[in-house]
Amino acid sequence: MASETYRLAATVRENGVATLAETLREVAELYGVDAWGAGYFDIDRSGRLIVRPAPYDAWRVSVVEVVEELAARGVSLPVLLRFPQIIHSQVHLLQAAFAEAIGEFGYKGEHVAVYPMKVNQRRRVVCAYLEAAAGYGWGLEAGSKAELYAALTLPQTPRSLLVLNGFKDQDFMRLAFLAARLGKNVVVVIEKLSELAHYCRCRARADAAAPMLGMRVKLHARGSGRWEHSGGEGAKFGLTTTEVLEVVRRCREAGLLDNLRLLHFHIGSQLTDIKRIKAAVKEAARVYAKLYKMGVPIRYIDVGGGLAVDYDGSRTSFASSANYSMQEYANAIVYHTQLVCDDEGVPHPDIVTESGRVLTAHHALLVTNIQDEIETVVEEVTPLALTKEDPQVIEELADLNRHISLKNYVEYFHDAIELREELFTLFDLGLITLEQRAKGEVFFWDVCEKAELLARRRKHVPEEFLRLRKLLAARYLANFSVFSSVPDSWAIDHLFPVMPIHRLLERPSEYATFCDLTCDSDGVIDRFVDLHDVKEILEVHPLRKGEPYYIAVLLVGAYQEVMGSRHNLLGRVNEAEVWIEEDGFRISHLRGGETVRDVLQEAGYDPDQLRKRLLATVAEQRAMGKLQDGQAKRIVDEYDELGQAYTYLNPDDALGD
Numbered sequence: 018m019a020s021e022t023y024r025l026a027a028t029v030r031e032n033g034v035a036t037l038a039e040t041l042r043e044v045a046e047l048y049g050v051d052a053w054g055a056g057y058f059d060i061d062r063s064g065r066l067i068v069r070p071a072p073y074d075a076w077r078v079s080v081v082e083v084v085e086e087l088a089a090r091g092v093s094l095p096v097l098l099r100f101p102q103i104i105h106s107q108v109h110l111l112q113a114a115f116a117e118a119i120g121e122f123g124y125k126g127e128h129v130a131v132y133p134m135k136v137n138q139r140r141r142v143v144c145a146y147l148e149a150a151a152g153y154g155w156g157l158e159a160g161s162k163a164e165l166y167a168a169l170t171l172p173q174t175p176r177s178l179l180v181l182n183g184f185k186d187q188d189f190m191r192l193a194f195l196a197a198r199l200g201k202n203v204v205v206v207i208e209k210l211s212e213l214a215h216y217c218r219c220r221a222r223a224d225a226a227a228p229m230l231g232m233r234v235k236l237h238a239r240g241s242g243r244w245e246h247s248g249g250e251g252a253k254f255g256l257t258t259t260e261v262l263e264v265v266r267r268c269r270e271a272g273l274l275d276n277l278r279l280l281h282f283h284i285g286s287q288l289t290d291i292k293r294i295k296a297a298v299k300e301a302a303r304v305y306a307k308l309y310k311m312g313v314p315i316r317y318i319d320v321g322g323g324l325a326v327d328y329d330g331s332r333t334s335f336a337s338s339a340n341y342s343m344q345e346y347a348n349a350i351v352y353h354t355q356l357v358c359d360d361e362g363v364p365h366p367d368i369v370t371e372s373g374r375v376l377t378a379h380h381a382l383l384v385t386n387i388q389d390e391i392e393t394v395v396e397e398v399t400p401l402a403l404t405k406e407d408p409q410v411i412e413e414l415a416d417l418n419r420h421i422s423l424k425n426y427v428e429y430f431h432d433a434i435e436l437r438e439e440l441f442t443l444f445d446l447g448l449i450t451l452e453q454r455a456k457g458e459v460f461f462w463d464v465c466e467k468a469e470l471l472a473r474r475r476k477h478v479p480e481e482f483l484r485l486r487k488l489l490a491a492r493y494l495a496n497f498s499v500f501s502s503v504p505d506s507w508a509i510d511h512l513f514p515v516m517p518i519h520r521l522l523e524r525p526s527e528y529a530t531f532c533d534l535t536c537d538s539d540g541v542i543d544r545f546v547d548l549h550d551v552k553e554i555l556e557v558h559p560l561r562k563g564e565p566y567y568i569a570v571l572l573v574g575a576y577q578e579v580m581g582s583r584h585n586l587l588g589r590v591n592e593a594e595v596w597i598e599e600d601g602f603r604i605s606h607l608r609g610g611e612t613v614r615d616v617l618q619e620a621g622y623d624p625d626q627l628r629k630r631l632l633a634t635v636a637e638q639r640a641m642g643k644l645q646d647g648q649a650k651r652i653v654d655e656y657d658e659l660g661q662a663y664t665y666l667n668p669d670d671a672l673g674d
Contacts, residue, residue: 052330064522070102136373231279283321381574
């Protein structure tokens with residue numbers, strides 16, 4: 018189907034020609050940009066996706082321009098684009114939300130945040146956060162020895178916290194005490210009673226200040242969404258009420274009660290329902306108040322992570338959304354903590370948040386090209402013509418194809434289904450040739466395509482034609498790996514916004530799903546964001562030979578790259594860090610993706626040993642007279658060259674004949 022200008026001068030409505038503003042509004046609604054974009058993403062007057070450094074900022078950059086600049090520098094797709102200014106913006110917005118809530122309710126404590134490194138441990142991501150957070154005294158959270166090892170040397174302000182979650186052994190605890198000796202405000206959160214014993218042993222050997230202690234408590238309240246099992250009485254982490262009391266008793270006996278300064282809870286990531294958050298905060302605040310009255314000098318309540326990102330823009334409690342805003346989240350935590358504390362007559366604690374997802378998700382997007390189309394249905398290769406040898410079933414299918422119309426498309430579609438069954442039966446009985454079967458299938462799918470197009474013209478499309486639309490949808494071969502770049506899409510059916518980044522003033526006359534490069538049937542994206550539903554196909558543009566077609570998977574800055582796998586040895590993609598300026602943009606950092614040699618080495622192969630074996634094989638072939646000296650050298654040179662190749666496809670080879 019030929020493309021056409023999307024609701025512009027070529028499309029006339031009852032009340033006249035669509036304006037550019039109307040077109041842009043409709044395109045933004047089609048892909049949900051206004052809903053999930055949070056003001057960072059939009060479509061410009063040329064029909065290209067743009068990115069802003071802050072919500073609705075006047076500064077902007079076209080994603081296509083960045084891709085073209087990278088291509089000029091020899092950087093191939095797929096590429097992960099980072100916009101660190103968005104991390105800065107999210108930091109400021111989160112602080113502003115809590116500042117407003119604290120001011121509105123007259124809260125006496127402060128809000129401090131720590132960034133959970135597990136969300137995205139990439140150094141440039143963590144450093145972008147720390148740069149923005151320095152003015153607020155925000156710190157870091159580490160949940161493993163490796164994360165803590167890195168955090169020891171990262172720049173933090175003197176008053177910021179370094180909160181240590183996760184299960185801890187003696188080496189982990191030694192690192193914690195080392196951090197304290199380096200002047201970090203370390204809080205060791207006790208997850209199991211045995212960890213307190215590790216702490217006491219290290220403290221007995223310490224020659225300087227010891228870290229503060231915290232306790233993670235298992236609340237009765239549970240979260241919502243995919244990770245609701247993270248909270249509740251069956252949670253993996255945390256202490257029961259009796260264990261909390263035991264920690265207090267042991268600390269009192271060991272003279273450590275003054276070190277016990279933080280109460281922690283966590284009821285899950287991507288919390289979708291604000292009611293669950295309120296319930297958990299009220300319960301935790303009550304635990305804090307009772308402990309404070311017992312003489313435990315707790316200063317901080319750490320509410321953990323969970324502040325959700327509205328990936329689909331629906332503002333609902335759906336798993337990929339949230340039915341609250343950042344401001345509502347801050348209000349709920351501040352108000353309900355204050356309410357309980359005032360009721361109990363105890364001081365308002367400082368509130369610690371660990372909201373990593375909301376700080377990083379928007380800052381990164383994956384851009385790739387469509388390499389080609391994988392044919393979904395039978396396509397006509399050569400012109401079809403009926404012959405006198407063709408059986409009646411083929412003649413009838415051809416007749417349906419010629420005469421289908423808006424008045425009869427439902428009936429003709431049903432007739433075509435019956436005739437196809439007859440066609441298969443005749444073939445199974447050996448009564449028609451393979452060529453005749455192929456001809457009949459082409460006529461059948463032609464009828465289906467015409468019927469689906471006619472059904473679109475109806476106000477209410479019957480369910481069977483919606484199913485047919487999905488069946489007829491194109492499968493675009495996208496130059497990336499789902500398992501490497503968006504693993505949550507495969508693992509937990511998480512929704513990410515997906516859309517073309519250009520040609521957005523053209524009517525997207527095709528429907529498609531996206532297949533990746535892996536040899537795995539699960540390597541597809543076939544669920545797309547929608548305000549009211551989950552779409553199983555996405556509106557796209559027809560591919561043009563010789564022209565690139567770019568798509569982006571957005572909001573992938575949290576968890577995706579650090580959890581990605583090397584399925585089929587498709588490795589890490591190219592990365593670029595982009596800063597948006599008043600008069601354009603600058604690329605401040607490039608990191609090359611993994612080569613063939615890189616991923617082989619990661620899988621346990623020694624590339625140098627592989628080369629030696631190749632040389633031995635080449636020598637054998639030369640000794641047998643099967644290779645000449647020049648041929649042997651060319652083989653070795655080509656092997657060396659291809660070992661340095663990007664593991665993804667060359668976009669220059671896309672959309673060929």
